[in-house]
Each structure stands twice: as C-alpha cells, then as structure tokens.
Amino acid sequence: MFRSAAARCTRLLQSSIGTRSFTSLPVIDVGPLVDPAAPRESVTAVAQQLHKACRDVGFFYIQNHGVPQHVTQGVLQQAHKWFALPAEVKASLLLSPASHYRGYQPLGINVTRHESGFVQDWHEALDLFREEDAAAVKAAGRPSSVLHGPNLWPDQLPDFSTALRAYIDACLTLGEQLLRGIALGLGLPEAYFGGQLAGPAGSYWVARVIHYPPLQQVGQQQAAAAAGGEVGREVQLSCGEHCDYGLLTLVNQDPHVTALQVKNASGQWVDAPPLPGTFVCNIGDMFQVLTNGMYKATLHRVLNTARGTPRVSAPFFYEPCFEAVLGPAPQLCRGQPPLFQPIRYGSHLESKVLRNFEL
Numbered sequence: 001m002f003r004s005a006a007a008r009c010t011r012l013l014q015s016s017i018g019t020r021s022f023t024s025l026p027v028i029d030v031g032p033l034v035d036p037a038a039p040r041e042s043v044t045a046v047a048q049q050l051h052k053a054c055r056d057v058g059f060f061y062i063q064n065h066g067v068p069q070h071v072t073q074g075v076l077q078q079a080h081k082w083f084a085l086p087a088e089v090k091a092s093l094l095l096s097p098a099s100h101y102r103g104y105q106p107l108g109i110n111v112t113r114h115e116s117g118f119v120q121d122w123h124e125a126l127d128l129f130r131e132e133d134a135a136a137v138k139a140a141g142r143p144s145s146v147l148h149g150p151n152l153w154p155d156q157l158p159d160f161s162t163a164l165r166a167y168i169d170a171c172l173t174l175g176e177q178l179l180r181g182i183a184l185g186l187g188l189p190e191a192y193f194g195g196q197l198a199g200p201a202g203s204y205w206v207a208r209v210i211h212y213p214p215l216q217q218v219g220q221q222q223a224a225a226a227a228g229g230e231v232g233r234e235v236q237l238s239c240g241e242h243c244d245y246g247l248l249t250l251v252n253q254d255p256h257v258t259a260l261q262v263k264n265a266s267g268q269w270v271d272a273p274p275l276p277g278t279f280v281c282n283i284g285d286m287f288q289v290l291t292n293g294m295y296k297a298t299l300h301r302v303l304n305t306a307r308g309t310p311r312v313s314a315p316f317f318y319e320p321c322f323e324a325v326l327g328p329a330p331q332l333c334r335g336q337p338p339l340f341q342p343i344r345y346g347s348h349l350e351s352k353v354l355r356n357f358e359l
C-alpha cells in the first residue's frame, strides 16, 4: 500500500527470498470459502492453494469471490467520475497531516523513497481509512494517532459514498473469509486471525481509488515544457516499487489496461493483467512477520504505458487492528528463532504513511 522504501522492504525479505521464480500469478477459485454450505474437503483444498500461493509467490488472483459485479464495477465507475472533476473541486478534499492523511492526493505528491532520496509517483488518489473518533479512542484509553479521524467524502458525487461503502463492506467480509482460509492452510484454527488481531469490526482497513494517467502524457508535458510551456518533472513510474504494510491487499482493477507488475526472485517483472471477475491479492508485511518469513510481502509496482488510456484501480487493504501487536506465531516458527520483534501495527502504519508524501 502506498509507496514504501523498496530497500527497507528488501531487507525484511532477506531471510526468506530465493525460491520465488514464478513467471505468472496463480488463479484460485475461492468459491468454497465464501459458501457456508461447501463441503469441508473443498474448503481444505482452497486453503492449501492459498497457502502455496502465499508461500511461493505472495500474489494471486481470486475468482468466485462472492463480491457482486455491480459492487466492483460501481466503485471503478465512481472513481472515473471523481478523477474527471476539475482540479479545484478535487483540491477541496486535499490530504494533509490536518486531514489525518485522508482525502485527495493530487498527481505527484506521493513518492517512493530510496536511500539517496525519492522519486515522484505519477498517480492521483483518494484515500479512506477505517474511521476513528478521537474522543472514543481517548475514552477507551487507547493512544491517539495522527491517522485517526473522519474520512473526507466527495459530496459532489451523490453516489460515491454509497458505492464505496458497499465496496468496503463486501471487501471486509471477503478479507475475513480469505483469512480463515489462510489460517486453515497454515494449520492454525480457522478463527486465528479474527478478534483482536484482525477481526472485521476492528480491522484498520484502508480503501483507495487511484488514477494512473498514461505515462506518455508525461512525455508530452515534457515536450510542451521544452517548447516553453509549463515545466514538468521527470516521472517514469505510475507507482514505484514497494510492498504493502498490513495483511492482505485486494486489488480491483480497470479492464483493458495491464499496469500492475510483480517482482520475482530473479528480479524480473511479471505482469498482473486484469482478469474479468477477479481481484489480485497480495500479502503485506504483517503476514511476513506472523509467519516468521514463510509468507512474503512481494515487491510490486505500477507502470501505465497504455497509449492514451488512463487506468483506475480500487485497492482494499484488509489490515490488523490498529492496536494489535504482532510477532511470529510460535506454531509457525518450526524450531527456528523468531526473525522479527513483535510490532504494533498502528506504529508500523504511521511510520510508513508519514514517509509517503512530499507535501
């Protein structure tokens, strides 16, 4: 999620990378996981496929996931409408520290940091998080966070919040079902990731809609700059190389544009083209910690080089609870010493989000 420093992520991966020479992403039919009447054997078979995909690739497609097409398409349609609004309308929801890093980020303020600086990412986005009321957090005796607050909803589009809320609800249900399958695949009790760790009622989810203009337009802007127009900046990537921070990302992407790419162990970029009716799923840092490195937070990036074709996507991040403290599960250490110190998810998220922007 967002742009994290690839170098730091690579260090986190050092202990476990090596066998991941995939050249395409597995496609998993998760129908039995989302069907309460499915026979146990078929649930177990899906759990085993999820386990293999998480361990060997860290990325996979899911089909028959139960989220209705009008919900997945509805959010992409609303995203296209939002990004087509005039810049000054979108700027009324500008993301900043004061907005708790929620709201609209214009093109180019999201950056991917490297040891020696940063590169600008070429996308605009609207970011929503689980909403937290500061007073309720205080009353519950929980620490405050710069990320806690209300979302900024575009009331310029009457159907936006309805479409987004339906999408968020559906993704929360799906995320929980997938985590049940992954728990089974790991040989853990089915409800292992529920409750205080990552139950849907407390998951510190993030929902984003993102617009990636074709990168050729950047070239055109630069040509215009050379001809005396507004000066552009060198932008080569729609979204730089990074891994996601939490548990499980579900990416719902526009059809017709292949832009998401996943890095394998040989350093090759493997395309994740849109497949009708699917989500692309990937594992985040927290699963890597929980499994003591058995699962991988795989590096990925976005490059929209489709000539003249903008792309939108709507990633949903199913995350742990903000206050959850996660460390390697003793059952998953398999006699190895724990490779990671326990980490409070909210602190991990803060450390990442606050570095994402040049505001």
Ligand SMILES: O=C(O)CCC(=O)C(=O)O
Pocket: 001, 002, 208, 210, 239, 244, 251, 253, 260, 300, 302, 313, 314, 315
């Ligand atoms: O748009 C996409 O396909 C992926 C976006 C992504 O990787 C992210 O927001 O973390």
Ligand SMILES: [Fe+2]
Pocket: 001, 002, 242, 243, 244, 249, 300
């Ligand atoms: Fe990502």
